[in-house]
Amino acid sequence: MTKGNGRESDLLTLEDRRGLLRAMCLMRGVEERGLSLYKQGKIPGSFYDGHGMEAISVGATWALGAGDAVCSPLIRDLGAHLVRGTDLTDVFRHYMGRENALSHGREGNVHFGDRRLGVVGMVSMLPDMMVVATGIAMAFKMRSEERCALSFFGDGATSRGDWHEAMNWAALYRLPAVFVLENNQFAYSTPTSKQFAEDPIKRAAAYGMEGVSVDGNDVTAVFEATRAGREKALAGGGPTLIEARTLRMHGHGAHDDASYISAEMLEHWRRRDPIERLASRFADDEVAALEAEVKAAIDRAVEGALATPMPDPAGATASVYCSGVPEVLGEGAAPWSGFATPDALPAAA
Ligand SMILES: Cc1ncc(C[n+]2csc(CCOP(=O)(O)OP(=O)(O)O)c2C)c(N)n1
Ligand SMILES: [Mg+2]
Incomplete structure (x- = not known):
């Protein structure tokens, strides 16, 4: 087991570290249960998880303030929710397409958001949410x-044009944004060696922003880098690109056996499991109690979701089209005040 994860940090209290461990265990537990429900036919479609990547969404979101926007958690980022x-x-109602979930059964997986929590629901097109995060940061x-927008995206997303647009615009206007690149070494079955000739983190300097690379399986490192990026953003220093290096331990989705990832590579990263590394800093009985608490919470949630009816087909078209401009920025957001004229744009930094 690699040492160093879960190390003391001046920025994290013991309560924080317990909370981080709990959130990571919860993410893994929920996804493991989800996978098993999917195999039992109780979850439609496919199932996607972030096994081995829990430290990224949990650590980064832990570093945010209540008024910040998470824009948005993707299929590896249940921890952010x-x-x-x-x-x-x-969460389970979403997986199962049940009524009463935030999208009333319309979206599966983690394709949902809750503006009351400052979480913007994702759209699948990669990396469109990065452009949306840039717009939100512009509004802030x-x-x-004093708020920032954080966006998650994978290595695959960095080869799309929208990624360039968001990076360029956010840097130009020194927007309060934190961009978290989850470099899990694959986009579907395509390894990063077949995606780009140079690491995307090196592009940060060309756009005019700081680029920081961290061990994505070290929740403390992810937290610290995000906290520093957020502070810089709020102080007017502009965006930061954070690369969290990791490996996707499962296939792209439940339908993918990941046979293209070598056993050696999987073993290398299994020894760096983010949960085990943090858990090793706590007493065994404390970890066992936490795991029991997490399991009980998941049991209750699954029971509640299974008892929830399916949505009424008669309401299938309700809430599909937007009437008016939605308030997406969460509590404390000022009302929409119309489109900006060029004069209203802040001076380029
Ligand atoms: C523009 C676009 N092309 C293709 C897809 C289909 N797709 C969904 S996820 C994915 C791979 C994404 O890889 P990466 O960005 O590295 O994220 P990861 O799945 O590894 O977390 C692809 C190709 C999409 N959602 N959007
Ligand atoms: Mg990837």
């Missing part, structure tokens, strides 16, 4: 609000 306080039963800046 859990840290922001999404109801566990609702124009309103002089």
